[in-house]
Amino acid sequence: MKRTHLSRITTLSFVAGLLAGPAVLPSQSQTAVQSPTRAHVETLASERFEGRQAGSDGARLAADYLVSELTRLGARPLPGQDDFRLPFSFTAGVKDGGSSLTLTREGAAAARFAAPSAVQALSFADNAEVSGEVVFAGYGLVVPESQNFGYDSYATLDVTDKIVVVLRYFPEDADQQTRAILSRYSDLRYKAMQARQRGARALLVVTGPRSPNAGEVAPMTFDTALAGSGIVAASISGEVAQALFAGVTDRSLEEVQQSLDTANPHVAGFALPGVTVSVTTAVERQRQTGYNVAGYLPATRRLALPKPWVALGAHYDHLGLGTHGNSLARGEEAGRIHHGADDNASGTAAVLAIGEALRGEPRSRHVVLAFWSAEEIGLIGSNAFVTDPPVPVEEMAAYFNFDMVGRMQENKLTLQATGTSPAWARLIEQANVLAGFDLQLMADPYQPTDVASFNQVNVPSLSFFTGTHADYHRPSDTAEKINYEDLDRIVDFAASLTRRVADLDEAPAFTRVEQTLMPSGGRSGIRIFTGTIPDYATDVKGLLLGGVIGGGPAEAAGLQKGDVIIEIAEQAITNIYDYTYALDLLRIGQPAKVVYMRGAERRETTLTPAARR
Amino acid sequence: MRIAGGIFAVALAGLVWAAPMAAQPAASFEERDFLSRVRRLTVEGRRAGEGYWSPDGNRLVFQSEREPGNPFYQIYVLDLNVGETKRISPGHGKTTCAFFRPGRPQILFSSTHHDPESRALQQAELDFRASGQERRYAWDYDPEMDLYAYDEPTGTYTRLTTARGYDAEASYSPDGEWIAFSSMRDGYERPLSEAEQKQLALDPSYFGEIYIMKADGSGQTRLTHTPGYDGGPFFSPDGTRIIWRQFDEQGLIADIWTMKLDGSDKRQITDFKSMSWAPYYHPSGEYVLFSSNKLGFENFEIFMVDAAGTKEPVRVTYSDGFDGLPVPSPDGKRIAFTSSRSGGGAGQIFLAQWDHEAALAAIRLAPSRR
Numbered sequence: 001m002k003r004t005h006l007s008r009i010t011t012l013s014f015v016a017g018l019l020a021g022p023a024v025l026p027s028q029s030q031t032a033v034q035s036p037t038r039a040h041v042e043t044l045a046s047e048r049f050e051g052r053q054a055g056s057d058g059a060r061l062a063a064d065y066l067v068s069e070l071t072r073l074g075a076r077p078l079p080g081q082d083d084f085r086l087p088f089s090f091t092a093g094v095k096d097g098g099s100s101l102t103l104t105r106e107g108a109a110a111a112r113f114a115a116p117s118a119v120q121a122l123s124f125a126d127n128a129e130v131s132g133e134v135v136f137a138g139y140g141l142v143v144p145e146s147q148n149f150g151y152d153s154y155a156t157l158d159v160t161d162k163i164v165v166v167l168r169y170f171p172e173d174a175d176q177q178t179r180a181i182l183s184r185y186s187d188l189r190y191k192a193m194q195a196r197q198r199g200a201r202a203l204l205v206v207t208g209p210r211s212p213n214a215g216e217v218a219p220m221t222f223d224t225a226l227a228g229s230g231i232v233a234a235s236i237s238g239e240v241a242q243a244l245f246a247g248v249t250d251r252s253l254e255e256v257q258q259s260l261d262t263a264n265p266h267v268a269g270f271a272l273p274g275v276t277v278s279v280t281t282a283v284e285r286q287r288q289t290g291y292n293v294a295g296y297l298p299a300t301r302r303l304a305l306p307k308p309w310v311a312l313g314a315h316y317d318h319l320g321l322g323t324h325g326n327s328l329a330r331g332e333e334a335g336r337i338h339h340g341a342d343d344n345a346s347g348t349a350a351v352l353a354i355g356e357a358l359r360g361e362p363r364s365r366h367v368v369l370a371f372w373s374a375e376e377i378g379l380i381g382s383n384a385f386v387t388d389p390p391v392p393v394e395e396m397a398a399y400f401n402f403d404m405v406g407r408m409q410e411n412k413l414t415l416q417a418t419g420t421s422p423a424w425a426r427l428i429e430q431a432n433v434l435a436g437f438d439l440q441l442m443a444d445p446y447q448p449t450d451v452a453s454f455n456q457v458n459v460p461s462l463s464f465f466t467g468t469h470a471d472y473h474r475p476s477d478t479a480e481k482i483n484y485e486d487l488d489r490i491v492d493f494a495a496s497l498t499r500r501v502a503d504l505d506e507a508p509a510f511t512r513v514e515q516t517l518m519p520s521g522g523r524s525g526i527r528i529f530t531g532t533i534p535d536y537a538t539d540v541k542g543l544l545l546g547g548v549i550g551g552g553p554a555e556a557a558g559l560q561k562g563d564v565i566i567e568i569a570e571q572a573i574t575n576i577y578d579y580t581y582a583l584d585l586l587r588i589g590q591p592a593k594v595v596y597m598r599g600a601e602r603r604e605t606t607l608t609p610a611a612r613r
Numbered sequence: 614m615r616i617a618g619g620i621f622a623v624a625l626a627g628l629v630w631a632a633p634m635a636a637q638p639a640a641s642f643e644e645r646d647f648l649s650r651v652r653r654l655t656v657e658g659r660r661a662g663e664g665y666w667s668p669d670g671n672r673l674v675f676q677s678e679r680e681p682g683n684p685f686y687q688i689y690v691l692d693l694n695v696g697e698t699k700r701i702s703p704g705h706g707k708t709t710c711a712f713f714r715p716g717r718p719q720i721l722f723s724s725t726h727h728d729p730e731s732r733a734l735q736q737a738e739l740d741f742r743a744s745g746q747e748r749r750y751a752w753d754y755d756p757e758m759d760l761y762a763y764d765e766p767t768g769t770y771t772r773l774t775t776a777r778g779y780d781a782e783a784s785y786s787p788d789g790e791w792i793a794f795s796s797m798r799d800g801y802e803r804p805l806s807e808a809e810q811k812q813l814a815l816d817p818s819y820f821g822e823i824y825i826m827k828a829d830g831s832g833q834t835r836l837t838h839t840p841g842y843d844g845g846p847f848f849s850p851d852g853t854r855i856i857w858r859q860f861d862e863q864g865l866i867a868d869i870w871t872m873k874l875d876g877s878d879k880r881q882i883t884d885f886k887s888m889s890w891a892p893y894y895h896p897s898g899e900y901v902l903f904s905s906n907k908l909g910f911e912n913f914e915i916f917m918v919d920a921a922g923t924k925e926p927v928r929v930t931y932s933d934g935f936d937g938l939p940v941p942s943p944d945g946k947r948i949a950f951t952s953s954r955s956g957g958g959a960g961q962i963f964l965a966q967w968d969h970e971a972a973l974a975a976i977r978l979a980p981s982r983r
Contacts, residue, residue: 426657428656429654429656429657429696432653432656433692434695436964438650438652439652439955441656441955
């Protein structure tokens with residue numbers, strides 16, 4: 001671990017120098033021709049910030065940089081805060097804290113397995129100690145009846161209060177079409193849900209001798225849906241499996257697997273004779289602290305305008321080394337620093353540069369300069385901000401978001417969320433007469449960026465975007481590929497819009513954008529559309545709604561932000577995955593009962609799914 | 614409305630159309646060969662179009678449907694140095710086809726606001742839309758439409774024509790002393806045969822002819838006499854000729870023509886076997902920009918052709934849907950045009966840099982007509 005240690009020392013000394021003055025900024029920036037964004041992008045996207053993964057040292061250094069820049073701009077901490085840093089906690093990873101399995105066979109000494117290579121909790125497992133008799137349930141696959149494909153590993157089994165053992169993956173020798181269907185239901189979360197719904201006390205998963213990674217335990221994967229699955233679940237090694245199957249004398253585990261591998265639905269599981277098992281799972285969810293960074297340039301006129309705040313924001317976090325799932329790194333790139341120059345050092349630099357342009361000018365509304373963290377793992381920072389806002393969201397006249405604004409091509413600038421206010425068209429038209437962008441306007445605010453958080457709390461918003469590219473979410477998203485000339489034009493344009501909004505007598509009205517839906521009963525293959533926006537960043541049992549899509553079925557059913565769905569179509573929902581699988585049971589246009597919690601009150605409603613566009 | 618409503622009405626009626634004629638000339642260009650920094654200028658409102666430059670190139674006057682109470686076009690002036698837009702028409706009734714007067718702070722346009730029925734017609738259209746129906750886009754050639762001059766310093770309107778029948782599509786001569794316009798008064802002023810009465814009820818644009826008058830509205834003189842819609846007249850940069858588009862009797866084929874100010878020396882500039890219309894001279898006087906559906910009945914593109922019409926037209930725009938009403942800036946370095954390329958079907962005004970030298974070179978390369 002010396003390597004990490006060393007890099008930490010160098011980054012710290014770098015920031016120490018940074019705070020001392022501009023002399024240690026990257027040398028290129030000193031020769032650059034007065035671009036107000038270039039030095040920011042080059043700094044944030046440099047190796048020293050290690051890809052700015054939320055919760056990492058690199059992200060903390062980036063936050064330090066933003067704090068020093070806000071200080072330099074003369075910004076103030078938000079009301080009631082004494083720091084620009086706004087901490088929030090989030091789950092950044094999982095590890096096994098010592099799971100174990102004890103096997104008891106009649107007339108033999110108990111065998112205990114505790115090595116991580118022998119027994120390891122699945123990352124979504126509930127933590128508990130359970131024991132019981134053991135039932136082998138094949139691949140543990142259940143294809144919903146709605147799919148008209150008869151396959152149910154539990155068809156002939158009673159697993160109530162049992163420990164269920166299943167094979168990982170899906171039948172190895174099935175034909176292509178069968179594999180395509182079964183693979184959809186082979187996710188371990190889904191298998192755990194099926195076991196739980198049948199009353200099992202625990203699910204044990206073994207990678208069969210005929211499968212890839214034979215005999216190895218399944219890795220604990222980071223999961224942004226953090227809630228447990230409601231059941232004790234662990235993966236076991238081939239060695240442990242052999243011990244469990246010791247009482248099966250007429251065939252080997254490999255032969256058992258082979259009989260299942262043709263996906264013949266009539267090959268049944270069976271109870272494992274003469275053995276009881278006690279399983280203890282210990283999943284440790286690593287809570288970390290992330291930091292949004294925000295300050296404001298105060299209004300200079302005392303006009304008592306309605307909604308006296310305007311907010312500008314950009315997420316400054318990125319993917320670090322790309323080890324947590326969102327990376328698109330290929331081959332040798334994997335594990336390298338993801339520089340995130342466009343995503344989103346560019347937007348961060350834009351907000352700083354707009355602040356630079358606005359400082360010292362008269363204005364009638366306060367202008368917030370905000371930098372979000374943990375955007376890449378589910379808009380967590382901006383969600384934390386609007387959930388417990390230092391500035392009441394009702395007092396925000398507008399929010400402008402900047403996410404990936406550094407790769408403009410052919411003068412094309414996309415503005416998203418234009419449907420959130422009828423005031424935008426005129427303001428955009430006026431500001432763009434001088435700016436001269438070829439604007440691509442998108443009404444839809446339901447975007448995978450922080451603008452969605454502000455739309456959910458009814459703040460008229462716009463999000464600036466210059467399009468995706470081949471370096472997206474790869475280490476090659478680097479500072480020298482940024483189109484600074486056009487990035488700086490975006491800064492001028494956005495500053496002009498900010499000035500206009502900051503001085504409007506009437507705050508822009510908010511309009512909720514309706515999602516246009518296809519008539520129901522569409523083509524096969526179209527996915528169900530329920531119009532729910534799950535909150536991915538929670539440990540709540542059930543499906544917490546971060547919002548509902550305007551005009552969607554969920555809204556029509558009376559569901560709203562903050563509701564927790566606990567049952568849909570007779571399926572208990574303890575987390576986002578249960579919900580996703582339950583969607584397979586729904587049919588377009590056919591009403592389904594939904595049970596949900598609003599605060600402490602249990603309620604019921606009926607939701608009629610539509611077809612996704 | 615220099616977009617002939619009949620063009621869209623007919624297009625949408627889905628009449629059979631002969632396949633596009635001869636193949637394009639061999640020389641192959643792209644939009645970027647002539648246009649750069651293409652971008653949408655107008656954003657507000659359902660639609661906007663017909664942007665014409667002020668003589669100093671600092672402002673643009675255009676029509677747009679952008680105010681909640683009025684479902685019809687009103688006239689707006691956009692200051693290109695500041696970005697502010699101001700309505701200069703009265704706000705009620707229908708208006709169309711604005712034009713800056715050279716040398717005087719006046720703006721010409723057509724309006725029905727004097728019509729006592731104008732507000733009721735607005736409400737009827739709003740009610741119609743509120744009922745959820747969508748009208749096929751059709752310009753109705755309101756016979757109340759008359760020409761007005763708006764005086765910017767005083768904010769007053771002077772009515773220049775009173776004849777029953779659509780008076781519109783007007784423009785000033787370069788010295789600001791003359792106005793050329795299109796009028797359908799011929800369908801209302803004289804006794805019509807039974808066939809003509811049917812034609813008037815079906816599509817009054819058949820009676821559209823080109824007229825000229827002094828800037829104060831005096832001396833109104835008819836210049837064209839052929840059956841079919843003549844409209845969209847503009848003066849050449851040297852003020853010696855008028856360019857306009859002439860439809861055939863059926864209203865399916867249109868071509869570009871020029872004539873002297875007294876109506877003599879009529880010359881056909883295009884024979885493009887399609888709807889070629891909305892011609893406008895480049896200020897160099899060397900060539901003309903226009904739009905045509907040569908490449909597909911509902912796919913209008915901008916073309917250009919030498920001012921004498923000796924060559925085959927050269928294609929300028931390359932985007933699906935509508936590109937038309939090209940108007941170069943007074944310095945010839947920019948172009949305003951109306952396009953549906955931003956989606957949604959309705960037009961908005963776009964601006965682009967115009968490469969005059971590339972245009973000249975391409976026209977030189979174009980094959981001779983026939």
